[in-house]
Amino acid sequence: MLDASSPTLRRSRVALCIASVAFACGAAALDLPRERTVPGGVATIALGPSPDRPGARIGDVPVLVTGTPAGWVAVVGIPLAAKTGKGSLVVERRGRPGEQKTYTIAPVKYAEQRLRVAPGQVDLSKEDLARHERERAHLAQVIATFSDEPPPTLKLRQPVPGERSSSFGLRRVFNDQARNPHSGMDISAPAGTPVVAAGAGRVIDTGDYFFNGNTVWIDHGAGLLTMYCHLDTIAVKAGDALAAGDTVGTVGATGRTTGPHLHWSVSLNRAMVDPALFLTDAVGAAPASR
Numbered sequence: 001m002l003d004a005s006s007p008t009l010r011r012s013r014v015a016l017c018i019a020s021v022a023f024a025c026g027a028a029a030l031d032l033p034r035e036r037t038v039p040g041g042v043a044t045i046a047l048g049p050s051p052d053r054p055g056a057r058i059g060d061v062p063v064l065v066t067g068t069p070a071g072w073v074a075v076v077g078i079p080l081a082a083k084t085g086k087g088s089l090v091v092e093r094r095g096r097p098g099e100q101k102t103y104t105i106a107p108v109k110y111a112e113q114r115l116r117v118a119p120g121q122v123d124l125s126k127e128d129l130a131r132h133e134r135e136r137a138h139l140a141q142v143i144a145t146f147s148d149e150p151p152p153t154l155k156l157r158q159p160v161p162g163e164r165s166s167s168f169g170l171r172r173v174f175n176d177q178a179r180n181p182h183s184g185m186d187i188s189a190p191a192g193t194p195v196v197a198a199g200a201g202r203v204i205d206t207g208d209y210f211f212n213g214n215t216v217w218i219d220h221g222a223g224l225l226t227m228y229c230h231l232d233t234i235a236v237k238a239g240d241a242l243a244a245g246d247t248v249g250t251v252g253a254t255g256r257t258t259g260p261h262l263h264w265s266v267s268l269n270r271a272m273v274d275p276a277l278f279l280t281d282a283v284g285a286a287p288a289s290r
């Protein structure tokens with residue numbers, strides 16, 4: 001009879017687990033985000049088998065392709081500003097002409113928040129506007145980061161425990177003027193709570209920005225980026241390699257915010273998409289945004 005506590009058996013069990021994980025990957029059981037083909041969502045498009053990983057792009061913007069030679073998948077971020085209807089990407093395989101693939105973007109109605117505030121709180125001063133314009137140009141470069149190797153998993157962890165206090169996609173109207181929709185997830189947590197990397201990756205930018213306050217950006221590979229805003233302190237610097245769960249800073253209230261919380265964004269092919277689609281271990285009771 002086998003003794004379950006014997007070191008030999010324990011070793012063999014571990015070996016079996018590793019083998020079964022490897023098999024699952026080979027069989028294309030990929031760790032993909034949940035698909036939701038709406039503005040602010042994600043489309044997953046099967047590209048079929050080929051010996052090499054194909055390239056894919058929308059216009060000039062490269063798109064994440066993951067999988068194995070048994071089957072590749074393009075994972076496309078759909079911008080909040082995308083029109084509903086047909087979307088398309090071009091797939092490039094070695095020695096073959098580009099092939100167009102299409103997907104359908106369905107309509108979605110995100111909640112709307114109308115606020116009346118003092119005019120001075122809506123209109124930026126000349127100095128603040130100039131600073132914001134400079135930062136916007138810099139952040140456009142950051143969000144265009146594309147490193148070739150796709151991440152080993154597209155499942156992310158919630159970077160801080162806490163309730164999600166506001167929905168992704170919320171349309172905000174201040175004094176009857178439409179503002180940019182809310183393009184991330186807000187998580188309530190006390191100032192000073194450690195914020196961790198949602199996945200493995202490399203820090204590509206840190207800074208103190210007008211709206212976002214102390215901010216960290218992580219490149220997870222192939223155009224999947226995450227952004228952590230309003231931090232009290234930043235614990236990393238550009239170039240740092242991080243494992244999932246490594247501390248990047250602490251929750252704060254820097255930048256334009258009404259109080260301490262983490263604003264967390266996920267960007268895919270330069271589109272801010274709903275972070276909830278990538279979560280496996282979400283903490284908190286808030287429903288996924290609609």
Ligand SMILES: [Zn+2]
Pocket residue numbers: 166182184185186262263264
């Ligand atoms: Zn936010």
